[in-house]
Amino acid sequence: MKTFRSIVFFLFLFGSPAAICGADPVIRPNIVFILIDDLRHDVFSHMNHPFVKTPHIDALAKGGMHFKNAFVTTSLCSPARASFLTGRYMHNHKVVDNSDRMPKGSVTFPQLLQQSGYETAFIGKWHMGGSSDAIRPGFDHWVSFRGQGAYFPTGQQLNVNGQSVPQQAYMTDELTNYATRWLAQRNRAKPFLLYLSHKGVHGLYDPAPRHLDHYRNETYTPATDRVDMNKVNELKPMWVRDQRNSWHGVEFPYHGRAKQTVAEMYRHYCEMVLSIDESVGRVISTLNKMGVTDNTLILFTSDGGHLWGEHGLIDKRCAYEASIRIPFLIQWPKTIKRGSRCPAVVTNIDVAPTLLDIAGITIPAEVDGRSFRDLLSNPELNEESPALLYEYYWDPSFPQTPTTFALRNDRYKLIQYHG
16 A cells, blocks of 8 residues: 555656656557668669569568658768658758768757666667767667678678667678567566667669679669750759769769779679678568567668769759758557558658657757658648758868858759859
8 A cells, every 4th residue: 555655656646657757658659760871762663673672671661651752951971861760851960071070969869768667678870970980979789880881791880879780781781680689588577779870872883692683684774864964964064964983973983993884883882782682681570579569660762872874974962852861650459540652742851759659759940951750641631832942062082072061942942052
């Protein structure tokens, strides 16, 4: 009786545990956030790609919602990742290139989920401040590496909860191994966040040995062959014309480092998508075995697109569609109708406020993005989207692309190049 009175007194003073967390732990979903590197929006069979087969990613699209108009507000690894984490534009979170660390005191959605009772894990490429793989705030479990990492285990060390551990397998497989093990072993009394951040499919292009040359007999027509380059030269800015014969151009890609034609690189890029698809399948299989799929929100997306000859360019950074448009799939069986399609514009800065909103956590005032939670149950909701702001700041390490600002709405896009 004394114990019961103590519990009642505690709840009277402080509220229920759900109130303390800011949300009802019974209905708060588990969250699996899968972030791919440089993955275009159209390299999947469900997007009618001519030869790439992605059954597990297709299953996500069929089992959940496909956002047809998803974009990044900056198409560069570290700044884009900081925007996913904070819900803020680059000019606000201050990570403007791939060497910048996130400023001390930055608030991220994993931190807020952790504080509200979620068990959190980060597994994969962090990249913000490439010289360090130190554990960042907001995560109970940490597996990462310095900088871009390496696809194959040639001396690469991983930071596993503060311990240096040698890489054992192809990086996509290695990260998936850690992710599925953590899911199977974690504390099941709490909701969880798994942030799986792949190195793939970033260049240079090294498929897993089992996938190498899988598409060697497939025909790829470079985008430059599908357009009148004379028209391109007439209409495009001088920097675009000049960049064709540069690190990020079709005439001298990566200054010869890749030792492959653009068509060969593209086929290897597509082969690398196969290991990503297998990873998605393994994660979903693990969730199914755990019996938590129905109350798990899976978000699959990318930190930017990739040009493969459009406008005579490769890579990303610029504000053209192939660079800024990203895949964006969400499965959450308790809320999202299977096979849903949403035409609304969503961006990487909208992810943090949406996940916080779903978890019942107050969205910080400094967040620039907005929650699209209502779209998950009503994808045709007729809300006017604000114009997308895109920004990229000149990087002395890759001087071919100028500082770029752009506005894009449902109908038009304005691109301005500083200077």
